[in-house]
Amino acid sequence: MPTAIAVTSADLVLPPPDRQTPPAAVLQPPGREHTVEHTLAELQTLLDLHGYVIVLYPASLPDRTVHRLYSARALLESDRIALLRLDLPPLGLATLALQLRQLALCDFSPGVLASAARLLSHYIYAGALLGSVAKLDRVPVSLTSHAKSWVPGSQFAVLATPAPQLVKVSGGNAAAQGPSLLQGPGFGTQLLIARGQLNSDWVTARLAPAWKVQGVAEAPLPAESGRWWATGKLVEFAAAIPDITLLYQLVSSVKREDCHWCGLDLIGDRCGFCTAPLLPREQRGRTHSAAEGRELAAGDTRVLAPGRTRRAIGP
Template sequence: MPTAIAVTSPDLVLPPPDRQTPPAAVLHPASKQHTLDHSLAEMHTLLEQHGYVIVLYPASLPARAVHRLHTVRSLLESDRIALLRLDLPPLGLAMLALQLRQLALCDFSPGVLASAARLLSHYIYAGALLGSVTKLDRVPVSLTSHAKSWVPGSQFAVLATPQPHLVKISGGNGQGGTLEGPGFGTQLLIAKGQLQSDWVTSHLAPAWKVQGVGEARLPAESTRWWATGRLVEFAAAIPDISMLYQLVSSVKREDCHWCGLELIGDRCGFCAAPLLAREQRGARARGPGVGPGAGSGTGARELSPATRALATPRPRRAIGP
């Protein structure tokens, strides 16, 4: 079975473009109905079925949910779980999850696949058309834009990644500034909230010369991420799996000095250890320890007998410096 790609909400799962693309695993949020025991059993099942699990979650995820993820990883004492916090807006994160699901069928190792998430996120152009930016804190907003946000009919086109940018859009005709788009072929996906506007399809899509436009359900997390429900979220990404494969495979691979997994870029996706400087590689021996980002598991509740069996320590490699 390919490496499992997991997300924290069903809204972050996009339909696959073909029958070969594996589904994403959806992790249930912490609640009275879904206890720590349930979360441990859920993750243990994924590990047994897939070997490795890569969890993508947005930066806006509530602290309680983030703590649950790290607690589960710590109690299972597994170096086969990657927890990747991403600053992508929810719709952009959903597109990244779909790309990783497609690449999971290729010959990439789990370590390369996990570290590829950071690489591919730089090629996703994600933003939104907003009716207000008064509470927006994830993209720099000037005092002038804050003031204009109180004017009835005001709309703002905001690009969050890869480079933050905000422009004012005139209400009726959709005229105003432009957002710099990708210099490569992309497919545009839109998700409509409470804002009634066709600016994304009538102005942005032609300006970006996208290869196609699709529509998805607005993720529940989008309202929190953009600090308003009056929005139309959009994301443009590379749809061609062969181009994604070429992009990832063209990057030099290294072995993580701590957990031993392959990686691309400057940080391991599983243990979060940074890539050593060239002169240090091969000179430092690995030693026992707890990996950065592994979590302390503080505050874990009493486990059921069945769950304690899942959390029983077993021989493993160290997962951090």
């Protein structure tokens, strides 16, 4: 079974583009009372089925929920659970989760797949059209924009990632002319939108043509979006690479390293599972042999390559 990709609410699960893409696991189904014991049981089941679990959660997730996730992982004493906090808005996070679900079927190791989340997040253009930025604190907002936010009918186009941008839109219809458009991706993307309480076609009529997207699709607005953007008057959007072949090439092009702590493969500068940073190059040679020679616990041997094994703690 491929590595499990998990999210913290069902509205962060997007429909797959094909029948091969595995479903996402939802650790917090709606309408149930959740405890550490319940989360622990869910993670244990996923470990038994998949071996490794990658949990994606938004930065706006309440602290009590985050604490529950980390407590459950600590009780399991497992180094096969990656808890990845992402600054992507909810719709962008849902897009990333879908990309990782597609890549889970490829020949990437769990370590590479987890560390690929940070890489791919830089290629997701996630933002929203907002009716107010008065309470927005996740993107820099000038005093002028704060003041304009109180003017009736004001709307703001905001990009959260990969680089913060904010422009005022002078009205909400297709003919509205703002001082400029948000700077978009220089590569082919598909645009996903989720409509909140803001009645506007600016995203589809102005932004989509300007960004030359390959297609537009709609999804339900995630429940966490109102908290993330500090208003329910919004139209959230996310533009991302839709082609699994390009995503595979992107991840494959990055040099792989060994985590000096848990021994997993990784790309980038940090392990997604144990969060250990990549050591400076001059220190890597003498730490690899130590990581490879660690004792195996609980009788669990996982072969990474000929002549190499890694230590697994529980369960």
